[in-house]
Amino acid sequence: MTTHWKAWLILGIVAVVGGIVAILDPFRDDIVVEVQAINLAIGYYVGWLFTAIGLATAFLGWRGSEGLRWRLVPIGAAILAVGLFLLLDPRAGMKIVTVLMALALIVSGAVKAVLSLEMRPMRGTWWVAGAGAVSLVVGVLILVNFPASADIALVIFLAIDMIATGAMLILMALRHRHALSPDARSEIGVG
Secondary structure: OHHHHHHHHHHHHHHHHHHHHHHHHHHOHHHHHHHHHHHHHHHHHHHHHHHHHHHHHHHHHHHOOHHHHHHHHHHHHHHHHHHHHHHHOHHHHHHHHHHHHHHHHHHHHHHHHHHHHHOOOOOOHHHHHHHHHHHHHHHHHHHHOOOOHHHHHHHHHHHHHHHHHHHHHHHHHHHHHHHHOHHHHHHHOOO
16 A cells, blocks of 8 residues: 555545535435435345345254254244345335434444543544444434435445545555655665
């Protein structure tokens, strides 16, 4: 990464800009239709995936020892049931997934907030508190705007991830650029 810091910087900038555009675009009517189609495809994909995993888990549990059988067969059956539910009604399944994601974000935000209080004497705890606040707010916004939020929640999550990843790449690229500077090289005794 050190020698190619400019490429990482450009990639980071593209990711941040792409994330911002993705957040702003879903509110156009034609994009919402596309997002609904994407969510439907994801619902079918996850449905097939859960169905296959459920069948495999139940089958392996059935063929396993007596102790494994009573553990894996019910787990496989539950996973299979979720998969079949998603295949039969992927829109409802994605709405359930949206509510679960929102609840997970709220819990994650609360945990990060408590963690930031416990880390208080350390430097940078405000990053943890800030991340917790973002998670909490996004989770609450998704729940408050449900069921309409089910259609755009996935896009928003991916956009936020793109922005965070882009920011990380930009910071890493700038740090590695500094590592290549003549002053930094002389500090560590290279070149």
